[in-house]
Amino acid sequence: MKIERIDIIVTCPGRNFVTVKVVTSDGVHGLGDATLNGRELAVHAYLQEHVVPCLIGRDPRNIEDIWQYLYRGAYWRRGPVTMTAIAAIDMALWDIKGKLADMPVYQLLGGKSRDGLMVYGHANGRDHAEAVDAVLKHQEEGYKAIRVQSGVPGLEKTYGVGKTQGYYEPAEKGLPPEEPWDTALYLRHTPELFRKVREAVGPDAHLLHDAHHRLTPIEAAQLGKSLEPYRLFWIEDATPAENQESFRLIRQHTTTPLAVGEVFNAIWDCNQLIREQLVDYIRATIVHAGGITHVRRIADYAAMYQVRTGFHGATDLSPVCMAAAVNFGLWVPNFGIQELMPHSPLTDAVFPHNYRFEQGYLVMDEVPGLGVEIDETLAAQYPYERAYLPVARLRDGSMWNW
Structure with missing residues (x-):
């Protein structure tokens, strides 16, 4: 062959x-x-x-x-x-x-370690009230874990909050849009958001939050400490991870669990973070970290230090990658959670797949391979359109991390 x-x-x-x-x-x-x-x-x-x-x-x-x-x-x-x-x-x-x-594929990796993957959805709102309503809606849909993002008073745009109702899609057609950022406003706003959410949902829901690389290590430590009363499942991407040692400072000040790694490409990007147990969840995704072969090495290494997986799963991954993630997650012993942003009905039509959401979990049947295909005729009807993620600037005009 x-x-x-x-x-x-x-x-x-x-x-x-x-x-x-x-x-x-x-x-x-x-x-x-x-x-x-x-x-x-x-x-x-x-x-x-x-x-x-x-x-x-x-x-x-x-x-x-x-x-x-x-x-x-x-x-x-x-x-x-x-x-x-x-x-x-x-x-x-x-x-x-x-x-x-x-x-x-999960059988080739060694068979199932679980029946389904617990996933977290995205609850977003332009203000606290909208965010709380979105969390409650996700609970009604069966989600047991929910990422919460809200607009920040005083900022025209905020990461995680879309322009319209529905799922947040950050990529925009044309050239990169520019968005303002103010860390002080964000740090004052976020603890109050989670106080209201926890009050509304009670003690059992798993709540997550994405800081999206916006904070310095000491600011991330401050956020983690301020959120401890609300028992978050994790804070994601609290600070840029190029300097892996910076997470040591965050660890010294908070017990809020930390997740990082959706922009990682290789095991070397998370070597120190894992070895020194500076994070609790590794988010490297199959499509950007060398495929199943390499991500398996990352997960095995993480398991040695009680670090679990929490793979990226936004709509910038096609259903092909999501099918691979489901197969991988059904097998991997140190699974933690899987992000899920459902694709549009049109995307699902282009990429028919077997995995599906059931009561807070992603499950799939005993089908050969990854369990996903592509309708090439339908795909050909939708040609490439240039699109970019936004960039962020501080109020003084200087570039910041988006």
């Missing part, structure tokens, strides 16, 4: 997705997600010009060798474009192997 061809499909059913389709000489195909939000065509070019020509004629069953070939053989290692491209090929090869074995 050989790799006969590799197609790269770019489609925009409301937002941009890049999908790899690896086809074998036996006619079996596998899918992988190659979406890098706001840089989709960079990954497309890397795949088309530098990866695909090197893989034609290789045995698709040799997943480990192909992974090492793409990672070590390129010399220029890591980075979001390279690791997203590797991840897409890796997912597709696991999909093929599952179809050849007539088993779900």
